[in-house]
Amino acid sequence: MYNKRKFVTLTFAVLFGNFSIIAFADNKPIEKYDVAVQQNDCKVRGTVTDENGEPLLGATIKVKNNKSGAVTNENGVFVIDVPLHSSLIVSYVGYSSKTITVTKSDQNLKVMLSSDSKSLNEVVVTALGIKRDKKALGYAIGEVKGDELKKAKEINVINSLAGKIPGLVISQTAGGPSGSSRVIIRGNTELTGNNQPLYVVDGIPLDNSNFGSADRFGGYDLGDGISSINPDDVESVSVLKGPAASALYGSRASHGVILITTKKGKAAGNKRLGVEFNSTLTLEHQLTSYDNIQTTYGQGNDGRLTLTDDRNSSSSSWGPKYDAGFNLKYFDGQTRPFNYIKNNIDGFFRTGITATNSVVVNSAKDDNAIRLTYTNMTNRDILPNTGMSRNTFNIRTSSKILKKLDVDVKVNYVREDVKNRPALSDYRTNVANNLITLAGNFDQSWLKNNYKKSNGEYYDWNNGDVWNINPYWILYEMENKSAKNQFSGSVLLKYTFNDHLYLQVTGGGDICNMDFQEYAPYTTPGNEIGYMQKSKFNNSSYNIESLLGYHNKYKDFEYGGSVGANIYHIDNKTQIVTAKNMQMRSVIALQSFLNKEISEGSYRKQINSLYGMANISYKSFIYLDATLRCDKSSTLPTGNNTYVYPSVSSSFIFSEFLTNKNILSFGKLRASWAQVGSDTDPYQLGLTYTMDDKNYNNIPVGYINNGVIPNKDLKPTRTNSVELGFDLKFLNNRLGIDVTYYNQRSNNQIMSMKTSTSSGYYSQLINAGCIENKGLEIALNARPVQLKDFSWDLGVNFAKNSNKVVELKDGINSIELASARWAGVSVCAKVGEQYGAIMGQDFMRNKDGQIIIDGSTGLPTFTSDMKVLGSAAWDWTGGVNTAITYKNLTLSAIFDIKVGADLFSMTARKLAMSGKLTETLDGRDAWYISEEQRLAAGVSKNDWAATGGYVADGVVQTKDTDGNVTYTKNTKAINPNDYWTYVGNKTAAPFIYDNSYVKVREITFGYTLPKRFINKWAESVSVSFVARNPFILYKNVPNIDPDSNYNNSGGMGLEYGSLPSRRSYGLNVNIKF
Amino acid sequence: MKTIIRKCLTTFLYTACIICGFSSCNDFEELNQDPTKASTIDPNTQLTNALLCIGGDWGVAQPFAFYYCGFVQHLQGDYSTTSDGGEYLNSDYEFQAVWDRMYTVLLKNLVDGINRTQGDSSMVNANSALRITKVFYSTIITDMFGDVPYFDACKGYISGNVKPAYDKQELIYKDMLKELTEAEANLNENGDALSGDIIYKGDIAKWKSLANALNLRLAMRLTKVEPEFAHEQVKNILSRSSGMLKSNADNALVEMMDMLDWDYNEHRRNGLSQLWRGRENYPTCYICSTFWNKMKDTSDPRLLRIGRCYDESSTNPFSRNDVTEYIMNKSGNGINQLQPVKPGFYWWDNWPNGFWDADKSFWWDKACRPMLNNAFIKGNCPGIICTYAEQEYLLAEANSRWNDLNDNTTAEQHYNNAVRASMDFLNSNYNINKIGNDEINSFLSANPFPSDAEGRIKTINEQLWIYDFLNPAEAYSNWRRSGYPELKSSVEYGAKVKDSQSIPRRLFYPLTEQTYNPEGYYSAVKSMGGTDSWNAHVWWDK
Secondary structure (H helix, E strand, C coil), X not given: CCCHHHHHHHHHHHHHHHHHHHHHHCCCCCCCCCCCCCCCCEEEEEEEECCCCCECCCXXXXXXXXXXXXXXXXXXXXXXXXXXXXXXXXXXXXXXXEEEECCCCEEEEEEECCEHHHCCCCEEECHHHCEEEHHHCCCCEEEEECHHHHCCCCCCHHHHHCCCCCCEEEEEECCHHHCCEEEEECCXXXXXXXXXXXXEXXXXXXXXXXXXXXXXXEEECCCCCHHHCCHHHEEEEEEECCHHHHHHHHHXXXXXXXXXXXXXXXXXXXXXXXXXXXXXXXXXXXXXXXCCECCCECCEECCECCCCHHHHCCCXXXXXXXXXXXXXXXXXXXXXXXXXXXXXXXXXXXXXEEEEEEEEEEEEECCEEEEEEEEEEEEECCCCCCEEEXXXXXXXXXXXXXXXXXXXXXXXXXXXXEECCCEECCCCCCHHHXXXXXXXXXXXXXXXXXXXXXXXXXXXXXXXXXXXXXXXXXXXXXCCEEEEEEEEEEEEEEEECXXXXXXXXXXXXXXXXXXXXXXXXXXXXXXXXXXXXXXXXXXXXEEEEEEEEEEEEECCEEEEEEEEEEEEEEEEEEEEEEEEEECXXXXXXXXXXEEEEEEEEEEEEEEEEEEEEEEEEECCCEEEEEEEEEEEECCCCCCCCEEEEEEEEEEECHHHHCCCCCCEEEEEEEEEEEEEEECCCCCCCCCCEEECCCCECCECCEEECCCEECCCCCCCEEEEEEEEEEEEEECCCCEEEEEEEEEEEEEEEEEEEECCHHHCCCEEEEEEEEEEEEEEEEEEEEEEEECCCEEEEEEXXXXXXXXXXXXXXXXXXXXXXXXXXXXXXXXXXXXXXXXXXEEECCECECCCCCEEECCCCCCECECCCCEEEEECCCCEEEEEEEEEEECCEEEEEEEEEEECCEEEXXXXXXXXXXXXXXXXXXXXXXXXXXXXXXXXXXXXXXXXXXXXXEECXXXXXXXXXXXXXXXXXXXXXXXXXXXXXXXXXXXXXXXEEXXXXXXXXXXXXXXXXXXHHHCCCCCEEEEEEEEEEEEEEEECCCCCCCCCECCCCCCCCEECCCCCCEEEEEEEEEEEC | CHHHHHHHHHHHHHHHHXXXXXXXXCCHHHHCCCCCCECCCCHHHHHHHHHHHHHHCHHHHHHHHHHHHHHCCCECCCHHHHHHHHCCCCCHHHHHHHHHHHHHHHHHHHHHHHHHHCCCHHHHHHHHHHHHHHHHHHHHHHHHHCCEECCCCCCCCCCCCCCCCEECXXXXXXXXXXXXXXXXXXXXXXXXXXXXXXXXXXXXXXXXXXXXXXXXXXXXXXXXXXXXXXXXXXXXXXXXXXXXXXXXXXXXXXXXXXXXXXXXXXXXXXXXXXXXXXXXXXCCCEEEHHHHHHHHHCCCCCHHHHEECECCCCCCHHHCCECHHHHHHHHCCHHHHCCCECCCCCCCCCCCCCEEECCCCEEECHHHCCEECHHHCXXXXXXXXXXXXXXXXXXXXXXXXXXXXXXXXXXHHHHHHHHHHHHHHHHHHCCCCCCCHHHHHHHHHHCCXXXXXXXXXXXXXXXXXXXXXXXXXXXXXXXXXXXXXXXXXXXXXXXXXXXXXXXCXXXXXXXXXXXXXXXXXXXXXXXXXXXCCCCCCCHHHC
């Protein structure tokens, strides 16, 4: 039986054993490798430079089949004595190695190394961590180097990938820096799942559980597992997009795989010990602000403001016109002029600061290397009293314990503390909801000094409105906190029998404990007796894998294969204690509360797998791969829980047949077919019961736990995909284009299909449906200009995914993925439509599309059935990366483009209903005049014909006695307040916006100090100015950032009460010693 | 070479065996059992859950508070009560919410409990109590919508039916009457102990009386559509040896706890009272003029027990000052100074005239609106299933309609019992200024029981309407059935309305039913005349 403690102890033992080998084995400096005493008849002296002729310091020169070697000095010069006809291998990190045969004693050997990015033989990390030549792959793979993530850092590293890889769509929630991210590769393949890819870090799948997310009623985004990866440790990120790429990771990879390879210890130039220091300091400001707001009318109702109104109407902007001559007495007893306050809400936010400092210590000797990293990230958010910190410790050692045995051990510890995660959506502690509707004459800063009475109780400012709690009380008195401790480690043993055969065993585990605490002090509106909730998450998972690989050559054929086995086990436990009725008010602890309710939850499953793959190639121009995997999942019923799926892929390098490679230097065609099976969440096969956690006079209360009808006959989901593509490089690799077309169909989906609740359940778990994703991905890389000191690089990527729900089940043609808090809106998968149709009641329209108005009320009429009002899926997405290099200066930028999805902005709805949205100005003046006339005439509302007001755009339908229908333009003037309140409750149509945007994700301006300036004291120094999300070049949705979803699952296309997003500017310094 | 390969394979197989060894410890089937949940449970705990929800589920109570209290004009003026129940706003969100709550929380567990105890002689009392409780809830939902899923409802797991047919209300009522009859007969004082009974603490005889009283409620509901059938049913009920509820001591009430919590799953406090207390600091449950004037015109001693005036001196409703008498005395206008809200209006419409209080230098206006007495907005107000007073009103009506009931009590006696029990019910369950016997006597003598049958039926049902202000589901159904009191719509009071010109007779089906149960939904809509309308009458309201 697996034992966590044993595993940890073992990992430590191996780790420190290894460390001591390196640290204490040999203390001699290694200016030069020991030169074996033998017959060395040649003395060679040479200079190693890069393409620009700059000398390379610390390039290694090794003699093939010999232990001797040398390292270049600061002038790129090396000297070595070698036997005649021996081969020198000259290598430098980031450059292609060169081999030179010594034919004579040479005192003036010149070696120029070219940088890797231009190398044809790009090596990429593929499934199971196997490094392959990129040209051998029959499928598309996206790659990002760690260096690209290092400067302009995102707090969650995954957000840095935005705009960099075609078809990879990254959306952040409105949860800010501590929140999670939604990553979708090639569209949504699953109807009712999270559609998130699998993250694999150095061969160990990472548990990316989202600890908690907001739904339509609100909540907190508690972040995810991937956010704790330290950008400084990332060597490269590979994105395996299609099932062919991910077939070997099994069911968990059915939405693609993101492979993260972290850095290993390595020799730092000519020194035993290398130290690297990387520091980024950025300032954050709000990027978006509530900008579509009328500035004419202040607080009140019906155009009037009564003297008692200051407490009742501060969230209603249906009052009179601003008038600086008029004074209003406010909640705090102060009298202030009734005028519009500019930049009022913006004043709530402060300048944020994020500091990230990391130290990397590298050491290597022979085949042993160690890398230690410590990173501290401290963030002070733009919201008052909000911030987070993260400390990451990482140790990685790689060594040869025996001649043929490589050991690679990694231990990572992350401690993350977050203060005041922002509450989202309709949560009462969502401060945005209060700020959005605060009338323009009411300065938010007045609330700052008056949120608490001298006795510590809540200072009432709006009649205790529970939906508009003073935001300063929320942030200062209702502080929520979370603390996360994540410990992960892995051990890799690789035994190389000979040049052809190896056996690799990997074991890894991840233990993550997180505590989250919400608190509402006594007198908080809605929680007057005090409230506290402590959630404890104890997550653990382990993964054990063995792989036997074989590789050989026969004439012009190269062939290889491997077989492997894997066990993946996850066991997550949750405990939630809810405490109410606070008695000891000075101590925020559970024992201060009289009533406590406890509930426990569990999520555990295991998948055992066996797999194999084979590949064959002929003369380096045709490659063929095949894989087969068999999974056995604990979540499926016995009998259906074992499933097998294959994949085949092929690549053909047709440029091998070209004689003239001046124009087309490289050309490859690729094709693949694959199938992936997938399982589901645990405990879904049978009905379960639970006891209520609330004590009713000590009498047990019990009920059925399931809201979804369990299914004891579940079968695995199948996704079939075909992918075709080509990869061309022109003009000596100055221009490259990579095009991929794919078509994938997921059948037999395990989905939770909504049912009539009269069945007793909200949904049933079924195998049904078919969803199709077709798409095109294009990546273009070019170096349009290259001069001696100047170059310009440009990368453009484009992806179009067209997603269609082909069929559901039993005549059901639409299922709900998420529902909105207001206006009866659902985000649905509807047969024949894009996944993510935004549906709800629409205005009733005539044949010409005019809105039909009810003549008696002047209000619009509505359809009784649900119409498609928009689509939450993007038409296409893309990105542009560009970099200009002049000598040691580099200027680069990344643009992120998303086009075509719609967003139901409940922020706009809320603004409209509260009279703050600009659109609510229509008809106000006229209505208020009409009301004055009515009051002067002393006529009741029903008997008065309004002389003006809001006239809804549309037609009134009349039917004559013969049944003929005529339409006349609506002329009835009504109170604009009535119009917006009524319409806002009935339909989302006026608040659905095209959510397309173009954002600048990143700008960096870097300078690397020339080596000659710094060689005395450091290896390299670079300084960069960095900016993350500095501008939104285009957006259509008012008031908010287009990336404002409140959760990262089905709730796409819905936004509510979003806080402004952040832009950051700062400086990055990198010093290598 | 070959030996190397053989060695490798051996090593690999050895590793594979170690790996498989791990899995044999973890039996997959056991791994897939949730360690925090049970695969079975005592049905008595499900009975407790269902009974608690009677008073405790604010999801179920919300349409009562927002629609029913407004429709029958008990309360008016609070934003939701006026917007929904006064201006007749068609709000799908509310209909969906109560539909979901009824089927997925209450009926689901009752159907499951009944299914698991069906035919089990050792669980006969649990089975019968669950069936009676199910009838209680089924009545509420069919009275709310008309034809609804009933026979096949909540069997998504049991039979796999996820699109239950909409059953005719007539068949639902006939089956519920049968269920009550059978359950009453099956209840056995020597049978299983009813540990989940939080009403009578396992007293089987009282459960039999409760079954009969509910049976009477259902039978009387049919006087409009099938008077003869109702007549037969009532005769039958009265002939049972188990007897009816004998006094207020037999009332089927659920004890609730004194707490305030907006947790949707909190069932221990009275959800309806909490909704009346409201989410804001100052409760906004204002008495409707119709209700107020009826009690005022008949010198009903309950008038100032139900309606009170409060100032806003504290943010805690229970610490505000009760200023009823102060306002009446200070203004010099007495009871006439109190200005209830008219149907279809908000509390801030037609702002009360008020008066100047020189002593306090204060203009009394808002406080002149009578509100619901604090006694009725407490978390520990009991959950009401069925009471003696209601039973007596119905028996008074039955005896006024039919004179062959073999009931040895007259209509007038039942009526007097009912009125006394109504007053006593408030005295003994709510913290009000006690209504004295003399007050009851003078009320009865001031409002004599009419001699003609129609006059009697009118008086009885008007009184039942007053009594049912704490039981809005019965107030709305009994008003629709009996036609009393004669209510004018909000339009007739000069209010603007939104989605109906008259008081709606039912609620709309939730829109999602069009998508997830189209056959059932459209068959029900078809029999209503082709469109889902809340002006259509349910079967027994024809």
